[in-house]
Amino acid sequence: MEYLLHIFILxxxxxxxxxxxxxxxxxxxxxxxxxAAFYGVGAYVVALMGLKLGVSxxxxxxxxxxxAALLGAVVAMPSLRLHDDYFVLxxxxxxxIATSVMNNLVEFTGGPLGLPGxxxxxxxxxTLSAHWQMLLLVWMLAALSFWVLCRLVRAPFGRVLxxxxxxxxxxxxxxxxxxxxxxxxxxxxxxxxxxAGSLHAVYxxxxxxxxxxxxxxxxMLAIVIVGGAGNLWGSVIGAVVLVALPELxxxxxxxxxxxxxxxxxxxxSLLVVMMLWRPQGLLxxxxxx
Amino acid sequence: xxEVILECRNLIKTFDGIRAVDGVSLxxxxxxxxxxxxxxxxxxxxxxxxxxxxxxPDAGSIYFKGRNITKLPPNKIAQLGLAxxxxxxxxxxxxxxxxxxxxxxxxxxxxxxxxxxxxxxxKSELKEREIAMQWLQFVGLASQANExxxxxxxxxxxxxxxxxxxxxxxxxxxxxxxxxxxxxATIEQLxxxxxxxxxxxxxxxxxxxxxxxxxxxxxxxxxxxxxxxxSEGKWDVVSQDAKVLEAYLA
Numbered sequence: 001m002e003y004l005l006h007i008f009i010l011x012x013x014x015x016x017x018x019x020x021x022x023x024x025x026x027x028x029x030x031x032x033x034x035x036a037a038f039y040g041v042g043a044y045v046v047a048l049m050g051l052k053l054g055v056s057x058x059x060x061x062x063x064x065x066x067x068a069a070l071l072g073a074v075v076a077m078p079s080l081r082l083h084d085d086y087f088v089l090x091x092x093x094x095x096x097i098a099t100s101v102m103n104n105l106v107e108f109t110g111g112p113l114g115l116p117g118x119x120x121x122x123x124x125x126x127t128l129s130a131h132w133q134m135l136l137l138v139w140m141l142a143a144l145s146f147w148v149l150c151r152l153v154r155a156p157f158g159r160v161l162x163x164x165x166x167x168x169x170x171x172x173x174x175x176x177x178x179x180x181x182x183x184x185x186x187x188x189x190x191x192x193x194x195x196a197g198s199l200h201a202v203y204x205x206x207x208x209x210x211x212x213x214x215x216x217x218x219x220m221l222a223i224v225i226v227g228g229a230g231n232l233w234g235s236v237i238g239a240v241v242l243v244a245l246p247e248l249x250x251x252x253x254x255x256x257x258x259x260x261x262x263x264x265x266x267x268x269s270l271l272v273v274m275m276l277w278r279p280q281g282l283l284x285x286x287x288x289x
Numbered sequence: 290x291x292e293v294i295l296e297c298r299n300l301i302k303t304f305d306g307i308r309a310v311d312g313v314s315l316x317x318x319x320x321x322x323x324x325x326x327x328x329x330x331x332x333x334x335x336x337x338x339x340x341x342x343x344x345x346p347d348a349g350s351i352y353f354k355g356r357n358i359t360k361l362p363p364n365k366i367a368q369l370g371l372a373x374x375x376x377x378x379x380x381x382x383x384x385x386x387x388x389x390x391x392x393x394x395x396x397x398x399x400x401x402x403x404x405x406x407x408x409x410x411x412k413s414e415l416k417e418r419e420i421a422m423q424w425l426q427f428v429g430l431a432s433q434a435n436e437x438x439x440x441x442x443x444x445x446x447x448x449x450x451x452x453x454x455x456x457x458x459x460x461x462x463x464x465x466x467x468x469x470x471x472x473x474a475t476i477e478q479l480x481x482x483x484x485x486x487x488x489x490x491x492x493x494x495x496x497x498x499x500x501x502x503x504x505x506x507x508x509x510x511x512x513x514x515x516x517x518x519x520s521e522g523k524w525d526v527v528s529q530d531a532k533v534l535e536a537y538l539a
Contacts, residue, residue, distance in 0.1 A: 148406055155405035156397045156414070163381045163392050170379040173341065174393045174457050175367040184402045285383065 005131035009203060011243045012138035013196050016145045018223035018235035020192035025221065026229030026286055027153055028185045029165030033217045034075070034091035035193050037098035038068040040212030042194025043201040044102065044109060050119040050202075057121035057202055064198045065191040072190030076183040095214050102209035114208025118201050134203050141199060145192050149232055152188070161185055162230070165286065222267070226274050228284025237282050242267065293352075294319045294461055294492050300339055300349035302332075309335040310346070311516030317461075317509075320487040323494045324503045327513035328537050333496045334376050336513070337463050341373050342366040353461070368395070372459030374450045376466050376496075382439030386430055386449055389438050390421040393453035424456045428482060444475035451482060455491075462486065464495035468502050480505055500538075504528075512537065 017039055024030045042064040049060035079090040102109050109115065121128045121137065128134055152158055160181050163171045168178045201207050219242070227238020246263040279287040295317040302310040310332045317323050325333050338344040340351055342363035350359045358366050372393075381389050391397070397417050399410025425431045428448040433441060438449060447467060454462050467483065468476045480502055486493050497503050503510065503524065510527045512520040514536040520527050527533055 152402065152405045155399035155410050156391070157400055157402055157405035159384070159388060159392055160400060162384060166381045166383050167379055169343070169363075170375070170381060171392070172363045173367055173373055173375075173379075174453070175364050175395055177364050188402060 002131050005135050007244060007247055009131065009135050009138050011239050012135070012142045013199050013203070014220070014223060014239040014243055015142050015236050016196035016199070017193055017220050018227065018239050019146055019149050019232050020189045020196070021220050022224045022229060022232060022235045023149055023152065023161070023192075024182075024185050024189045025224055026231070026234075026284065027158060027165065028161040028182060029286065030080075030182060030186065031088045031221070031288060032091040032186070032189075033088060033214060033221060034095040034098070035189070035220045036212045036214070036216035037095045038072060038190035038193035039197035039200070039216070039220075040098060040102060040207075040209075041068045041071055041190075042197025043207045043212065044115070044197075045194070046198040047115045047118045047201045047207055048108070051115060051117065054119075057119075057198070061195065061198050064194045068194035068197075069187045069191040072187040073183065076186040077179075080179055080182045080186070092214065095217050099209050099213050102212060110208070112209060114206060116206045118205045118207065120202050120205060128202075138199050138203070141195055145195055146232065146236075148188075149192070153232060157181075165230075222271055225279075225281050225284075225288065226270065228281030229288065230286035231281075231283040234281055234283035241282075242270075245270070292318055294354060295340070295494070296352040297336070297340065298350045298352075300336070300346045300351065302335055302339055302344060302346050308516045310339060313349075313513070313516070313518055315511060315518070317492060317494055319460075319492050320490065321492055321508045322483065322487060322506050323492075323509045323511060324507045325494065325496045325511045325513060326498070326500070326503060326537065327519075330515075331513040332516040333513055334465055337373060337465055337496065340366075341371065341463060367457075367459075370458070370460040371463065372454035372457045372461070373463040374447075374454065374465055374467060378443070378446055378450065380438045380446055380450060382437065384438060385435050386425065386438050386441065387418065387421055387434040389449060390424055390452050390456045391417055393457040394421065395458060421456055424452045427455065428452045429478060444471040447471055447479065448475065448482075451479065460490065461492045461494070464493065466496055466498065468497065468499050476502065500528075 017035065021035045024032055045064035045067045046057065046060045049055040049063060075094050079087055082090050103112055128137055160171065160176050164178050164181055172178050223238035223242050224235055226241060228234025246267060249259060249263055249266065274281065293316050297313055297315040300310050300313045301308060313336060327333055335344065339346050342361050345360060350357060353369055353371060356369065381392065394417050398408050398413040399405045404410060422431060422434060425434055428451055430445060430448055430452060433445065438446065441449060468479050483493055483506055507524060510521060510524050511518055512527055512533050519536060520530045520533045528538065
């Protein structure tokens with residue numbers, strides 16, 4: 001039972017991460033592989049504020065969002081002058097730098113050894129340590145994040161993002177500030193990624209740089225693509241598929257020595273198959289051609 | 290009240306040593322219909338790109354409604370009341386016909402990120418839809434409102450881009466080859482709509498190769514060749530001008 005709850009908690013966290021990435025990658029068409037950097041900023045801010053300053057989760061969470069938003073703004077402005085492949089490379093650079101900072105600012109971040117013993121959130125004096133309590137917290141924040149994203153994409157704001165994805169010149173010719181919209185989408189996406197990262201930190205109660213690498217960014221992007229870029233519900237389905245599927249392999253009776261590798265093979269093959277058979281993902285409207 | 294809505298003074302734009310626009314000066318009065326004609330490569334579309342801010346001139350200046358817009362970015366120029374269509378017919382194919390027109394609407398509620406999250410934009414969206422539908426009705430595309438723009442025929446797409454410019458509320462429309470590649474029935478429709486625009490308070494400058502259309506519509510013709518204006522005036526005068534006949538009409 002605990003195991004099932006664990007899976008659902010992970011799915012909830014990845015829904016927040018993937019749906020927020022979908023806003024920039026799926027709706028605005030900005031293929032970013034830096035999402036785990038913002039996810040990581042969220043995790044580290046909450047962890048450090050909790051461990052070193054004894055700050056409550058409810059205060060450190062908005063701080064984490066703000067930190068990620070600021071980083072997003074600082075990074076967005078130069079990167080968004082670049083297009084297509086060059087933009088992806090710029091985000092790749094950011095991601096690698098972020099992981100490197102986490103690894104090397106040892107006095108601050110604990111370096112490769114990470115930060116153990118992250119305090120769990122408390123609500124009215126109760127520590128949310130049980131899996132079902134964490135599940136409720138994660139799913140409430142997931143629902144809230146999803147609602148915010150739904151509002152954004154259904155409103156004229158979302159329509160402009162989709163137009164930017166298809167034809168920036170046309171969009172500009174009707175008075176929209178294309179760079180302005182891209183920066184705002186990027187910043188909001190970063191802030192929500194930080195929410196996911198914060199939850200990761202207080203759930204696992206231990207973080208280290210290996211959770212916030214390029215591979216993690218690519219995993220989040222895979223969820224967006226498999227579920228469907230340009231469709232928020234796609235990120236929900238994608239998260240379920242990509243989190244649950246490898247776990248199901250546990251029950252297939254593979255010897256544990258090869259199980260981890262088989263999961264990687266499976267996840268890679270799934271991506272290849274999807275790109276060949278249905279590049280727009282299960283529910284998506286956009287394909288990264 | 291301005292007697293001049295658009296003024297270009299001595300515009301020069303060079304690409305790799307070739308002067309695509311070579312000292313072009315132009316004046317357009319409000320509520321006129323002006324055509325810019327000339328052979329391919331004359332610099333007509335480059336001139337449009339300079340006026341709309343997609344290119345910056347190497348020399349010269351551009352004034353719109355009395356304001357110097359020479360160095361402004363395209364979106365800021367558009368916001369002053371200038372809309373354009375593109376020679377390669379730009380549209381958002383993956384959005385519906387109605388969504389394309391809604392996109393052109395200026396500053397609807399819910400277009401800012403905080404408005405999208407916190408404001409009650411659904412109601413204002415309904416009003417925007419009504420206005421958008423009115424413009425679609427004007428160009429005869431109301432029944433295709435929910436089709437993807439990419440599914441329309443070429444001629445219908447041209448009508449759609451006109452509807453977008455009108456829904457935007459522009460005072461000056463720059464139309465780049467509005468009837469090229471379009472079936473005769475649709476040409477008649479487009480000519481009919483464009484003819485009505487001055488009465489609606491709008492000014493139109495368009496590039497065209499279809500001289501029949503030019504003859505029917507315009508108050509004033511500007512002829513360009515090799516980056517320069519070689520002649521301008523009323524159609525009857527310009528069409529008899531020897532320079533024009535040699536460069537283009539003959």
